[in-house]
């Protein structure tokens with residue numbers, strides 16, 4: 001057997017430089033300007049901008065330095081107030097030190113800093129012709145979310161990338177299931193709870209459709225394809241769980257976007273039927289939203305909680321969406337999102353056990369103009 005080529009090249013390569021990463025300080029200005037000059041031909045960040053950014057609470061500049069103190073790279077994050085997002089505005093390593101892991105280390109530290117500041121998404125743009133940048137981001141798990149045409153001063157296009165940050169997310173005992181249709185997010189949350197609370201229960205696509213048929217109010221694919229909280233609670237109870245509904249208002253839900261009066265009427269009747277079934281199954285309904293503190297208390301008591309969110313902050317689509325809250329670390333709620341966005345680029349690990357800062361979760365957990373807030377608390381019976 002031959003020697004693997006990677007081993008050969010590792011032996012042949014001179015030992016990589018020893019470097020450290022740390023936050024930038026005012027004394028790093030000369031070094032930052034030197035890196036910027038060496039790395040970019042145009043659109044350079046000016047010295048006075050670096051000075052401001054080092055001080056700004058809305059930015060984080062991380063530098064990489066060699067053992068002799070010389071700066072060899074930097075990464076710059078921007079934080080926009082009131083969002084769960086951080087943006088990598090710039091990263092650069094001096095040409096003679098590239099290819100030895102400094103770029104990757106700057107990215108790792110930037111992700112850590114962003115997560116520590118309660119950001120759960122890191123976004124960036126990269127020139128379409130920047131092969132080394134694109135390789136770095138894809139290797140680190142960034143997925144492509146779009147393209148801006150004519151983005152740079154020289155008319156080059158930009159590719160947009162995003163990564164969901166996880167910090168040191170603890171693992172959860174709740175098994176994850178990815179929805180296999182566009183409209184079964186709610187039933188998949190019920191299914192994950194069944195998989196967790198019932199030893200004899202096997203998750204799968206047949207169960208997914210069965211639970212959906214038990215919970216949906218949909219009529220000939222009119223309006224939203226999904227499920228209302230009453231239907232989800234009834235399907236959970238029908239399959240052996242104890243369920244409690246928390247909803248911000250009485251009456252029919254999700255009907256605003258259904259134009260056809262006939263379809264509206266059928267959906268209303270289906271919801272009325274579900275509300276009657278909640279009585280038969282003795283499912284309590286509380287007409288008050290479940291806030292983060294109450295969700296945490298339910299989790300601490302061993303429950304799992306299905307929560308209605310606006311998918312807008314999760315993946316930019318204005319649709320109602322159900323996720324399952326499976327954990328809490330004192331600062332984040334951990335969520336299994338049954339929807340794996342863009343099957344080509346996102347994997348289960350992007351959608352399972354997502355840490356979402358409390359304030360962001362509170363913000364996400366609502367849908368529509370009014371807005372509607374709804375949750376179903378599930379426990380073993």
Ligand SMILES: CC(C)(COP(=O)(O)OP(=O)(O)OC[C@H]1O[C@@H](n2cnc3c(N)ncnc32)[C@H](O)[C@@H]1OP(=O)(O)O)[C@@H](O)C(=O)NCCC(=O)NCCS
Pocket residue numbers: 016039040090091092093094097098099100101102103104105125126127130132133135136139
């Ligand atoms: C993009 C950039 C920051 C990457 O920095 P870097 O320090 O070279 O990044 P890394 O060393 O972590 O990774 C680069 C390569 O080195 C390899 N590498 C990483 N650690 C290594 C090590 N210890 N030994 C050998 N190779 C290693 C990586 O596998 C990677 O290989 P690949 O590009 O062929 O896939 C750098 O190329 C740069 O400054 N470019 C100009 C500015 C720029 O384009 N910025 C991005 C704007 S969006």
